[in-house]
Amino acid sequence: MAKIVIVGVGDDGFDGLSESSRAVIREADWILGTTSALAAIGSAAGHARRVELDPDMTTALDQTRQALNEASRPVLVSQGDPLFYGIARFLCDRLGKERFEVIPHVSSMQLAFARLKESWEDAYLTSLAERPLEVVLERIRTAEKVGLFSSDRHPPAKVARALLDRGIDYFKASVCENLGSPDERITTAELADLVGLEFHPLNVMVLVRKPNRPDRRIPTRGMRLFGNPDEAFAQSLPKRELITQAEVRAIALALMDLRPESVVWDIGAGSGSVSIEAARLAPRGMVYAIEPEPTDLALIESNAEAFAVDNVRAIPGRAPEVLASLPTPDAIFVGGTGRQVESILREAWTRLAEGGRLVVNVATVDGLATAHTVLKQLAGGSVVEVRQVWIARGIDQLDRVRFEAANPTFVLSASKTGIIED
Template sequence: MEKVQIIGIGDDGLEGLTAAARQRLQQAVLILGARQALAAVESLPAQKLDIGGDLEQIVRRIDAAQGKLIAVLASGDPLFYGTARFLCDRLGKDRFEVTPHVSSMQLAFARVKESWDDAYLTSLATQPLDLVAEKARTATKVGLFTTDAAPPAAVAQALLDRGIDYFTVYVCENLGAPDECVTQGELEEVATQQFSALNVMILVRKPGVPDRPASMVGRRLFGNPDDAFLQSQPKRGLLTPAEVRAIALAELDIGRSSVVWDVGAGSGSVSIEAAQVAAAGSVYAIEMDPEDYALIAANSERFGVTNLIPVLGQAPDAWQGLPDPDAIFVGGTGRHIRGLVEQAFEKLKPGGRLVANVGSIDNLADVRKVLHKAAGDTKVLMVNISRGNDQLDRLRFEALNPTFLIIAVRGK
């Protein structure tokens, strides 16, 4: 059976193809592609079909024309955010031969004379802008395929909104075409400009700048000082202390794409730091107090996390409809915590972890009993923390109230 030829083509048309690629197109009975690509091979004898962005139509046509030589034209490198990846996954790699052309991403980096072996490359057609902006924070170079919904101006503004202002920007329009244009500027300038829909955006980090804005210097991934968080004044001091928070987050074993519940989130200190660890995941901060609920949103904005979702309501009703979590943190006082822990544990994904933070011996005994029954095993930590204070010429230690962490893992 003849293999389907997937051939990359640029704005220079047939002249830019290798002799082998031109020969395959000459032999093809049917050529599938977008209108612009087909216009470049208009002189060839094959039947031509404009499929636009309808990838399913390509699949149907390939299946209907078995035994005939079919060519699929794609822009640039068909395996770099192109149609070849979809077709090989859908129909199997053995059905195809791929002949790449220079991709517009390669052309863009060549135009600005920057190597791209160390760049973060992605497409805003497949990745949300919020996630791309956060990944750009620590990148040396970034190459982006933009979209109509997320043009260069929107990307630049998203970065500026996060205090990320340390990139030189290049917007490369209509690469390979007669009206090709490369614009170099600052993020503030690009945020006010419009560009052709056919563009590649490149960000190059300026030398010697930090990974985060000045307002975030001193902020940590987890274990931030208690006073870094806004707290409601009557309840001040009820925040999970930084040291306990750090231990709890370690025991939760949160991954980059984890789903996390923080039940009884208060002003959101655990939620925010969990969201920073699970940068590609999501964290649900469940809180019944409207004032604390508002503080969660304010603290999220303060720390620049975008993957934290505050949920106003009383557990367990408030977590109905939420995705099952990989990790749950439960904090609180009162006898009701035993029931919350029992119901929350049942919501965990297999292999998920629950960490409960209690302050009394009675609650420790109750929660441990519940989790021991549900999980078959528990880990219990008593955390005693004393913070040093200089008083005159002496160092004294001020003890925090002891607290308990009960950890359990749901069986697989």
């Protein structure tokens, strides 16, 4: 059974390949690739049949099938690493991995980060040729570093303009053109300075967040009553990923069984996502957001203003000590317990009004065990509900969807009367 060897080629073309890769190309009887990839190898395989792959992926798949059926030594040349936003994964998924061998080249993304002397293991890497601009922009909002393959439709200047229009102005930008070729060029500037510039189509855009710059929230017009996207809330560094996820937040608020006049405690409020949505569900009540970190207290107030809620009070201090001065709550959410989970839950339960609901969100198995044991003791013989919430969100890749899983989390809930209402 014939196999196609997929060879990655850089901007330095045939001369930049290893000797083994050059030998594969010289011996090929069919050479497939995009116009630019075929141009990169020049006339190295002069006797081979050259097949320019069609931009339509279905047609390109048929061309590859034909090569597998008719060629003895078919080779497909692909720029950079064929398995990094390249064609290799698409072909392997549809024709079978056993029909291919892959010889990667250093990708332009790797070269871009190397030229800038930035690590890339913690970067958000994507291509605007594969994903909608709006989706990418909102993912950039909360990133530390970004590596972006731009596209003809969305060149760096347009991306910079779109970021600024959404208030995402806290990145230093670099555009790396023609990496590995004699006319390589790197431009590092503020996003605003990129707006009027033009770049070669072969470019990588790298964004690095400026030190200690918090996210800017997305506009709140038309936002939901609760379960808003995580990006709707300004969040602090380095704790951004600790926000109660939208799906978990929606479950927790439902379990709190809020009424329009409810008094709510949000213990360990962070940037205030639960507090603000609780305030919207209890517009005639009051929400007390307990948080010890001054930076987060400022974010709670900023987010409350952005969501136009005036019934959230940011309470500086640590639970359980600060709880004694607060009004009796009808519902309590505990989201930041640390090592004091037992003392916090006991004090919260003592202060909770009869018929009130207590909901706890913990992220570790140890925290789950402790919270469950304590709540069972406090609730007596009544039921303590426990849920594991494991969210995976779909991400478009080529013409398919893959799922990116968030860390699992646990939600516990109990009623002080011992009655759990569905």
